[in-house]
Amino acid sequence: MRRLIRALVAELPCAISECLDSAQAIAACAAQQPEWVLLDLKGDGLATMRQIHQACPQTRMVVVTDDDDAR
Numbered sequence: 001m002r003r004l005i006r007a008l009v010a011e012l013p014c015a016i017s018e019c020l021d022s023a024q025a026i027a028a029c030a031a032q033q034p035e036w037v038l039l040d041l042k043g044d045g046l047a048t049m050r051q052i053h054q055a056c057p058q059t060r061m062v063v064v065t066d067d068d069d070a071r
Contacts (some may be wrong), residue, residue: 001066005038022048030055041065 002018009016012054015048017032019025022044029037037052041063049061 001040001064005064022051026051026055029059034059037061039063 006016006018007019014035017028017034019028025037025039025048028034035058037048037056039047039049039052039061042065045063045065048065052059052061
């Protein structure tokens with residue numbers, strides 16, 4: 001999923017960082033103060049969203065997720 005999204009935004013005139021987990025994402029946001037975060041809700045996504053908002057209240061977040069359930 002990250003590769004697909006990365007390919008879709010590759011032409012945007014901005015710096016793009018990828019994180020493998022919540023801890024990495026929170027640390028990257030605190031260090032980089034991004035304008036936007038694209039966040040997967042799976043796992044501890046809601047807690048991550050809260051922590052990013054606390055560290056970077058100006059950052060806008062877009063939430064995505066997928067579902068492996070065939071139904």
